[in-house]
Amino acid sequence: DTEVTQTPKHLVMGMTNKKSLKCEQHMGHRAMYWYKQKAKKPPELMFVYSYEKLSINESVPSRFSPECPNSSLLNLHLHALQPEDSALYLCASSHPTEQGPNEKLFFGSGTQLSVL
Amino acid sequence: GENVEQHPSTLSVQEGDSAVIKCTYSDSASNYFPWYKQELGKRPQLIIDIRSNVGEKKDQRIAVTLNKTAKHFSLHITETQPEDSAVYFCAASAPIRGNYGGSQGNLIFGKGTKLSVKP
Numbered sequence: 001d002t003e004v005t006q007t008p009k010h011l012v013m014g015m016t017n018k019k020s021l022k023c024e025q026h027m028g029h030r031a032m033y034w035y036k037q038k039a040k041k042p043p044e045l046m047f048v049y050s051y052e053k054l055s056i057n058e059s060v061p062s063r064f065s066p067e068c069p070n071s072s073l074l075n076l077h078l079h080a081l082q083p084e085d086s087a088l089y090l091c092a093s094s095h096p097t098e099q100g101p102n103e104k105l106f107f108g109s110g111t112q113l114s115v116l
Numbered sequence: 117g118e119n120v121e122q123h124p125s126t127l128s129v130q131e132g133d134s135a136v137i138k139c140t141y142s143d144s145a146s147n148y149f150p151w152y153k154q155e156l157g158k159r160p161q162l163i164i165d166i167r168s169n170v171g172e173k174k175d176q177r178i179a180v181t182l183n184k185t186a187k188h189f190s191l192h193i194t195e196t197q198p199e200d201s202a203v204y205f206c207a208a209s210a211p212i213r214g215n216y217g218g219s220q221g222n223l224i225f226g227k228g229t230k231l232s233v234k235p
Contacts, residue, residue: 042205042225043160056222090159103148103209105223107159 004108012114021111023074023091032074035090081115118143120208122226137229139206140188148209149189155202196233203228
């Protein structure tokens with residue numbers, strides 16, 4: 001299995017809802033990432049988990065809460081989002097290489113999120 | 117921190133022509149430079165990458181060149197085909213230490229180039 005799988009593919013939620021995005025990979029990668037991508041813009045890093053521990057938090061608002069239950073799964077819990085949070089949320093994974101740190105990212109297909 | 121500039125923002129070529137997209141970066145510690153292709157509504161896909169100890173890399177119709185001194189790198193696509201039409205993102209990565217030791221790349225993306233190949 002050489003894929004990163006994300007569910008759901010589409011999500012519409014109100015500002016008072018609580019929802020979760022899920023990501024799964026079975027490539028044995030030990031780093032997993034959440035990116036946010038607005039239309040016609042590049043992906044922006046939100047969080048990095050390395051060996052199931054939160055390694056990087058790019059100053060993301062607390063209404064986004066990541067969770068890494070095990071080395072294959074990554075969740076993003078959403079609560080009290082704003083309409084400007086509407087975007088494509090991409091999960092990615094990577095694995096250490098002989099040349100050094102985890103860099104070669106494999107992206108999932110993303111969850112298109114709309115906040116009403 | 118790292119800043120990646122990408123040009124042009126849009127590029128239209130005739131099928132069979134070559135296309136060149138250029139990026140510059142600011143952090144001399146960056147040592148990994150991937151290029152991603154993203155078709156409309158799909159995931160970014162890695163098409164080629166290069167490390168700072170290499171000046172050029174080629175994979176069939178796609179090549180990447182890196183000039184470390186000038187801090188710029190370029191994507192070259194030859195014999196373009198309509199299926200090459202997509203948004204292309206360059207990125208640069210400087211290793212950073214996470215909260216729990218070890219290090220991982222921190223990809224900073226350029227703003228993207230929308231390539232249109234006309235049949």
